[in-house]
Amino acid sequence: MSSLDDDIGNLVLLSLPAATLKRIRPALEWRETKRGEIVQRAGAPHEFVSFINGGLVSLVKDMRDGRTVEVGEVGIEGIVAPAALFGLNQSVVDAVVEIPGSIMRLKHGILRREMERDRALHDLVSKCARYSLIQLVQIAACNRLHHIEERCCRWLLTARDNVRSDTFPLTQEYLAMLLGVQRAGVTEVAHALQDQGLITYRRGVLTISNRAKLQAKACECYRSLHDTRATIFRDYRAFQ
Numbered sequence: 001m002s003s004l005d006d007d008i009g010n011l012v013l014l015s016l017p018a019a020t021l022k023r024i025r026p027a028l029e030w031r032e033t034k035r036g037e038i039v040q041r042a043g044a045p046h047e048f049v050s051f052i053n054g055g056l057v058s059l060v061k062d063m064r065d066g067r068t069v070e071v072g073e074v075g076i077e078g079i080v081a082p083a084a085l086f087g088l089n090q091s092v093v094d095a096v097v098e099i100p101g102s103i104m105r106l107k108h109g110i111l112r113r114e115m116e117r118d119r120a121l122h123d124l125v126s127k128c129a130r131y132s133l134i135q136l137v138q139i140a141a142c143n144r145l146h147h148i149e150e151r152c153c154r155w156l157l158t159a160r161d162n163v164r165s166d167t168f169p170l171t172q173e174y175l176a177m178l179l180g181v182q183r184a185g186v187t188e189v190a191h192a193l194q195d196q197g198l199i200t201y202r203r204g205v206l207t208i209s210n211r212a213k214l215q216a217k218a219c220e221c222y223r224s225l226h227d228t229r230a231t232i233f234r235d236y237r238a239f240q
Contacts, residue, residue, distance in 0.1 A: 009164075010051040010104060011077045011233045012128055017120050024114055024121075029105040033057075033097045035169065039080050040095040046084040048105040052076055055101020056162045058178055059093045059136075069143070069180035072136050073098075073155075075162030077229050082129040085112060098178070099159055099168050127232045134228055142221045148181055149189045150219035155179065156199070157215055157222050160208050167207040193217075 007030060008014060013021060030053070033039070039050050039057055050057075052074050059072035071093060074080050080095045081088070085108075115122040142151055155178065159168055172190060176183040193199045198214045200207045208214055215222065 007053075008104065009053045009076050009102075011229075012079055012124060013051055013104065015124060015233045020114075020118050020121050023118075024106065024110070027106055027110050030102060031105065032102050033100050035097055035100050037097040038094055039097060039103065040091045042091050042094050045090055046081060046088075046108045049082075049084065049108055049111050050080040050095075051104040051106070052078055052080070052162070053102040053104050054163065055097065056099040056159050057095050058098045060096055060178070061093055067180070068177055070139070070178035072132065072139055073158055073162075074132075075158065076164075077162075077233065078132065079125070079128050082125055082132055084108065085115060085125055086129060098174065099163050099170070101163065124232075131228060131232060135225055138221050138225055142219060143180060146219040146221070148179065148185050149192070149217065151179055151221075152186065152189050153193075153214050153218035154222040156206070156208060157211070157218055158225075160211070161226075166209075166211070167205060169204055170206045171204050172201075 008021075013028075028051075029048075033055055040046070042062070054076060057074045057080060058070045059074065060068050061071050062068050074095065080103075081091050084091070111121075111125075115125060142154065146154075152175070155175065156170075159170070160166060172186045173183055176186040179186065190199070190201055193214070194201060196213070198208070198210045198217070200209055
């Protein structure tokens with residue numbers, strides 16, 4: 001990659017033609033993210049479009065009884081709320097940083113103007129919006145039909161792909177919240193995966209010890225979404 005790309009890890013940006021990336025690069029704002037940070041709040045207008053550069057952001061829905069469940073994730077393959085660029089003025093979910101990393105922010109109005117003048121950028125963002133919808137549908141089906149162990153394996157693999165490391169911070173409490181289950185269920189699954197040598201877990205830090213076997217235990221949703229991303233991005237090495 002050229003020096004222009006040295007601090008960029010987001011596959012949307014890396015998939016753009018060089019001329020397009022060079023033109024918008026000065027307007028991109030890089031910053032680190034912190035765990036629990038709300039990148040976009042439900043009901044708030046879209047001021048920025050955030051390209052995830054590293055780490056993982058969860059799209060979560062709060063219910064009236066205080067419970068929260070994850071309905072989607074955005075990693076280095078995505079943009080937080082790409083539908084905002086096609087007429088949706090407010091976010092419908094909270095976008096919360098689960099695994100810290102960094103983002104590249106761009107003013108909403110700037111990206112809208114660039115999309116109007118650049119067909120390649122418009123088409124790629126359109127594909128990202130379509131992928132976001134596919135992911136929401138897939139995860140909705142996953143939450144309803146698949147066993148907690150399968151779902152847990154899918155989530156851990158997704159996290160690993162986006163942090164680009166087998167080791168990352170994760171608490172069982174937060175994973176239980178994301179999956180919409182009791183902590184006891186997650187604890188049971190984590191112990192089983194450790195006993196089988198697939199993961200190790202200590203003091204809020206999880207390490208994937210056997211990725212191939214973990215993938216074999218994951219539900220079909222991991223591979224389905226993985227393959228869908230592969231059709232969108234020409235630079236796909238981060239997910240191999």
